[in-house]
Amino acid sequence: MQGFLHQLLSGLANGGIYASLALALVMIYQATHHVNFAQGAMAMFSTYIAWALIDAGVPYWTAFGLTLFFSFLAGVAIERIIIRPVECGPALTIVIVFVGLLLILNSLAGWIFSYTIKKFPSPFPSTAWYGSKYLSPHEVGMIVVTLAVLILVFLFFRFTPLGLAMRAAAQNPVSSRLVGIRVGWMLAFGWGLAAAIGAVAGMMAAPIVYLDPDMMSGILLYGFAGALLGGIDNPWGAVLGGFFVGVLENIAGAYVVGTELKLTVALVIIVGVLVFKPAGLFGRTLVARV
Amino acid sequence: MKAMLNETPLVEAVANRLSPPIWRWLGIAAILATACILPFAISGYHVSQFSQVLIYAIAMLGLNILTGFNGQISLGHGAFYAIGAYTTAILLDKTGIPYWATVPIAGAICLGAGFLFGLPALRLEGLYLALATVAFAVATPQILKFKGFDSWTGGVQGIQVDSPAAPFGLPLNTDRWIYYFCLIWAVALVIIARNLLSGRTGRAMIAIRDHPLAAATMGVDTALYKSLTFGISAMYTGIAGALGAVLSAYVSPDSFPVLLSIKFLVGSVVGGIASISGAFIGALFIEFTPNFADQISKAAPDAIFGIFVIALMYLMPTGAIGIFNFIGVRLRRWAVAKRQY
Numbered sequence: 174m175q176g177f178l179h180q181l182l183s184g185l186a187n188g189g190i191y192a193s194l195a196l197a198l199v200m201i202y203q204a205t206h207h208v209n210f211a212q213g214a215m216a217m218f219s220t221y222i223a224w225a226l227i228d229a230g231v232p233y234w235t236a237f238g239l240t241l242f243f244s245f246l247a248g249v250a251i252e253r254i255i256i257r258p259v260e261c262g263p264a265l266t267i268v269i270v271f272v273g274l275l276l277i278l279n280s281l282a283g284w285i286f287s288y289t290i291k292k293f294p295s296p297f298p299s300t301a302w303y304g305s306k307y308l309s310p311h312e313v314g315m316i317v318v319t320l321a322v323l324i325l326v327f328l329f330f331r332f333t334p335l336g337l338a339m340r341a342a343a344q345n346p347v348s349s350r351l352v353g354i355r356v357g358w359m360l361a362f363g364w365g366l367a368a369a370i371g372a373v374a375g376m377m378a379a380p381i382v383y384l385d386p387d388m389m390s391g392i393l394l395y396g397f398a399g400a401l402l403g404g405i406d407n408p409w410g411a412v413l414g415g416f417f418v419g420v421l422e423n424i425a426g427a428y429v430v431g432t433e434l435k436l437t438v439a440l441v442i443i444v445g446v447l448v449f450k451p452a453g454l455f456g457r458t459l460v461a462r463v
Numbered sequence: 464m465k466a467m468l469n470e471t472p473l474v475e476a477v478a479n480r481l482s483p484p485i486w487r488w489l490g491i492a493a494i495l496a497t498a499c500i501l502p503f504a505i506s507g508y509h510v511s512q513f514s515q516v517l518i519y520a521i522a523m524l525g526l527n528i529l530t531g532f533n534g535q536i537s538l539g540h541g542a543f544y545a546i547g548a549y550t551t552a553i554l555l556d557k558t559g560i561p562y563w564a565t566v567p568i569a570g571a572i573c574l575g576a577g578f579l580f581g582l583p584a585l586r587l588e589g590l591y592l593a594l595a596t597v598a599f600a601v602a603t604p605q606i607l608k609f610k611g612f613d614s615w616t617g618g619v620q621g622i623q624v625d626s627p628a629a630p631f632g633l634p635l636n637t638d639r640w641i642y643y644f645c646l647i648w649a650v651a652l653v654i655i656a657r658n659l660l661s662g663r664t665g666r667a668m669i670a671i672r673d674h675p676l677a678a679a680t681m682g683v684d685t686a687l688y689k690s691l692t693f694g695i696s697a698m699y700t701g702i703a704g705a706l707g708a709v710l711s712a713y714v715s716p717d718s719f720p721v722l723l724s725i726k727f728l729v730g731s732v733v734g735g736i737a738s739i740s741g742a743f744i745g746a747l748f749i750e751f752t753p754n755f756a757d758q759i760s761k762a763a764p765d766a767i768f769g770i771f772v773i774a775l776m777y778l779m780p781t782g783a784i785g786i787f788n789f790i791g792v793r794l795r796r797w798a799v800a801k802r803q804y
Contacts, residue, residue, distance in 0.1 A: 208590045210597070258777055264589035265536055266776055269732050272538075272725050273772035280765030390721070394601050397594055434609055440602040444595055448583040451591070 179307050180427045181420060186312035187381075187395075188419020189319035193374035194389075194396030195403065195411040196323065197367040202405050204343045204363035205260065210271040212371055213393030214278035215251075217386060219244040219372030220379050221286050224293055233296045237376065241369045248368025252361040260360075282386045293379035315377045322373055323412055326366070339363060391436055395422060398442040404453030414453065418442060498646055502639040510638040511710065512750060517645040518706045520746035521652055523731045524739065525699025530728070531737035532660060533692040534672030536589060539596030541724030542603040543573050543697040545714075547704025549607065552622040552714040553615055562627045562709055566648065569705035570698045577697020581690030600724040607716035621715025624708065645706050652699060656739055659695070668692055700727075729772050735784025744783045 194212065201209045209215075219240055226236035255274060259266050297303075297314035330336035341349040342359035350356050374396075375389065382388050395418050403414025421442070426435045446453060502510045522544055529535050550569035554560050560568070580599070584592055607616055616622070626637045633640065659665055667688050670678035679685050708714050726749045734745025756767035779786050 208594055210593075255773065262776075262780065264593075265530065265732060265736065266780055268536060268538070268590065268593050269729060269776050270773055272729060273769040273776070276725075276765045276769035276772070280763040280769065284763035284766065390601065394598055397598070401594075434605060436605045437602045440598040443598045444583050447587050447591060447595055451586055 176427075177424075180423050182307045183312055184420035184423030185416060186308060186315050186419070187423060188399075188416035189315045190374050190378045190392060190415075191395040191399045191419050192412040192415025193319050193322060193370055193377070194392060195400035195415040196326065196408055197370040197374065198396055198400045199405060199408050199411040200326075200363055200367040200370065202400075203408075204339070204360050205256075207256075207267055207271075208397075208405075209367070210268065211274040211278060212367070212396070213389030214275045214282075215244070215248070215368050216371035216375035216393075217389045218278050218282050219247075219368065220293065220375035220384060220388075221282050223372070223376050224291060224379070224384055225286070227294060233294065237296070240372050240376065244368040244372040245365040248365035249361045251368070252364035256364070257357070279386050286386075288386060291384040293376070293384045295380040311380055318373065318377055319412075322370060323408075326370070326408070335362070391439075394436060394439045394443075395419070398439045398446070401443055401446045401453055404455040407453070407455045410453055410455030413455070495650070502642045507636070507638045510642050514638070514642045514645045514710050515707075516743075516746045516750045517642070517649045518703045518710060518746075519727075519730065519749060520743045521645075521649055521706065522700045522703035523727055523734065523742040523745050524652060524656055525696040525703070526727050526731045527734075527736055527738065527742050528656060528660070528668075528699065529692055529696035530731060531735075531741075532665065532672060533668045533689065533696075535584060535689065535693065536593040536728075537596045537696070538593045538721075538724050538728055539599035539603075540697075540700045540727045541719050541721065542596075542599045543577060543700040544704035544707065544723065544727075545603050545607065545719035546576055546697075547573050547701030548708035548714045548719070549616060549622075549704075550701070551705040551708040552624050555624040555708075556617075556622050557615075562624075563644070566702055566705045566709075570702040573701025573704075574694045574698040576701075578690050578694035580697070581693025584693055585686050585689055597721065597724070600721045603719055604716040607719070616716075619716065621713060621718070624712050624714075626712045627709065641710050645710070648702065648706060652702065653739055656699075660739070664688075733772070733775050733782055735782030735787075738782075738784040741782055741784040 194216065197212055197216075198209060201207060201212070222243055223236050223240040226239055227233060231239070251274065255270065256267075259270050295311040295314070297310040299310060303310055303313045330340055338349070338354045339359045339362060341352075342354050342356040343363070346356045349359075374392070378392055379388065382392070396415065399415030399418040400411040401414070402418060403410030403412065405411065418439070422435055422438050425438045501513060505513070522540065525543075526537060526540050529537055547569040550572050551562070551565040554565040554568060555562060584595065587595055606612075608619055609616075610618065612618075627640065627644075630640075635643070660668070667678065667683045670681065670683055671685050671688055675685055711718070730745030730749040731742065732745075733748045734743070735741030752768055752771060753764055756764040756771070759767050781788075
C-alpha cells in the first residue's frame with residue numbers, strides 16, 4: 174500500500190510537468206487552433222538558457238525569472254517571424270513549419286550547448302522540511318510551482334485588461350479588431366505566454382530527466398495526452414488531464430506494463446481519447462455547420 | 464488584347480491539346496533509361512545511396528496517396544516502415560523464405576496494420592491525426608525494444624541478415640543488384656499507384672479529400688475508402704521498409720526514430736504531395752540535403768535542414784511539382800500566344 178501511495182504521489186508530481194506543458198499547448202490552441210509540435214523543443218531550449226545562466230553564477234530564482242522573460246520574447250518573435258506568414262495556410266503547411274522549427278531548435282541546442290547530458294539543479298534543497306518518505310522536496314516544489322503558474326494564468330486572464338483582450342481576440346478576431354484590439358499582437362503574446370509556461374515545465378522537469386536536447390520529446394507526448402484527455406480548448410481540463418496522465422503513467426509503469434513501455438501508455442491514451450471522446454473529458458464538442 | 468484575356472481558359476485548353484502525349488512518353492523513357500544506366504556510371508557507395516532514394520520514394524509514394532490524394536496527414540509512417548523492415552528481417556532470420564518473397568509478405572502485413580490504424584483515424588482530422596500518428600511513431604522504438612518480443616526482434620541489438628547476391632548468374636555485384644531490385648519494385652508500384660489514382664477509386668479518394676460530405680452524398684463509402692487508403696499507403700511504406708532491410712542488411716529499434724517519419728512527410732511536401740513524381744523529387748531531397756547541410760555547417764546540419772524546409776514552405780507551398788506545373792502552363796501559354804500572332 175505504501176508503495177502504491179508513493180507511485181500515486183510521484184505520479185502527481187510528474188503530472189505537474191505534463192500539466193504545465195498541456196496548459197502551454199492549450200494557450201496556443203485557443204488562440205490559433207494550432208497544435209504546436211515544437212512546444213517541447215521550445216521548453217528544452219529555454220531550460221538550456223536557464224542552465225547557462227546558473228552556470229555563469231546567477232542565483233537560481235534570478236535565472237528563473239530571466240529565463241521566463243527571454244522565453245516570452247522568443248515566443249513572441251517566433252510567432253511574428255516564423256508562424257505569421259503561414260497562419261492561414263492549410264494544416265499541412267503549418268505542421269511542416271512546426272516540424273522545421275523543432276528541427277532547428279533541437280539542432281541549435283545541441284550545437285551551442287553540446288549533446289552531452291547535463292545535471293540541472295533543483296531550487297528545493299533535498300533536506301527541506303516539506304520532504305517526506307512519499308515525496309521528495311523537489312516533487313513537492315514541482316506541484317506547488319505548477320499550481321502557482323495555473324493560478325497566475327487564471328488571474329491574468331480573468332482580471333487584467335490585457336488578458337480580456339487576449340481572450341476576445343481568440344474567441345472572435347473580427348469583432349475584436351473592430352473594437353480596437355490588435356489581434357495579431359494578442360496572438361503573439363499568447364505564443365510568448367505559452368513559451369514562458371513551457372519554460373517552467375522544462376526547468377521543473379530537468380532535475381529529474383536531466384538536460385539534453387531530446388529531454389522533452391516524451392514529456393511533450395504526455396502533455397499532448399493530458400491536453401486531449403482534459404479537452405484541448407479548456408485550460409482547467411488540460412491541467413487536470415496532465416495530472417491524471419502523470420498518475421496513470423506512473424501506476425501503469427509500476428504495475429502493468431513496466432517502465433519500458435511507458436510511452437505506449439501515452440499512445441494508448443491519445444488514440445483512446447480521440448476515438449471515444451474526441452472533445453476530451455471537459456471540452457466542448459465541436460459542431461460544424463455545413 | 465482584351466479578347467485575348469477573356470479567352471485564356473480556351474487558350475489553355477488548346478495548349479493542353481497541343482502538347483502531344485508522345486513527349487510525355489519520351490520523357491518517361493529517358494528517365495527510365497537514365498535510372499537503368501546510373502549504377503554503372505557511379506561507384507558502389509553512391510549506388511547504395513540511389514537505392515535508398517528509390518526506397519524513400521516508394522515510402523513517400525504511400526504517404527502521397529494518403530496525405531496528398533486523401534487529405535489524411537500522417538507523421539507516423541516511419542512506424543509502418545519499421546513494421547515492413549522487421550517483417551522481412553524476422554522472416555529471413557527465422558524461416559527459409561527467400562528475401563524476394565518476404566517483400567510482398569511485409570506489404571500484406573502493413574496493409575492490415577494500416578487498415579486497422581485507419582479505423583480510429585476516421586474520427587480524426589488534420590492536426591489531430593498528425594498528433595495521433597506522431598504518438599505512434601514515438602512509441603515504435605520502445606515497442607521494438609520491449610523485452611517480451613526479444614526472441615523475435617533481437618531487442619536493442621536488432622537483427623542482422625545476409626545481403627542477397629544477383630540471381631540467374633547476372634554479372635552484377637550486390638549493390639547494383641539491390642538497386643535494380645528496388646527499381647523493379649518502384650516501377651511496378653508507380654504503375655499501380657497511377658492506375659489506382661486515375662480510376663474510380665482515385666476519384667473517390669480525391670472527392671473525400673476535397674469535400675467529404677459531397678463525396679458521401681454521391682454514394683462514396685467514405686469510412687471504407689479512408690481506412691482502405693490508409694492500408695494501401697501503409698502497404699507502400701511497408702514494402703519500402705522491407706527493401707530498406709534488404710539494403711542495409713540490418714534492423715534495430717534506433718534505425719526508426721521519429722525523425723524518419725518527419726523526414727517522410729517533409730520530403731513528400733517538398734516534392735509535391737499530390738503527385739506521383741513528387742515522391743521521387745522528395746526522396747532525392749531527403750537523401751541528399753542532409754549531406755549538403757553537413758557541408759554548410761558541420762555543427763548543426765539539422766538546423767540548416769529545418770531552415771530549408773521552412774523557406775521552401777514559404778516559397779513553394781505546392782512543392783517542386785507545383786513549380787514545374789506552373790512553369791509548364793506558362794510556357795505552353797507563351798507558345799500558343801506566339802503561334803497566334
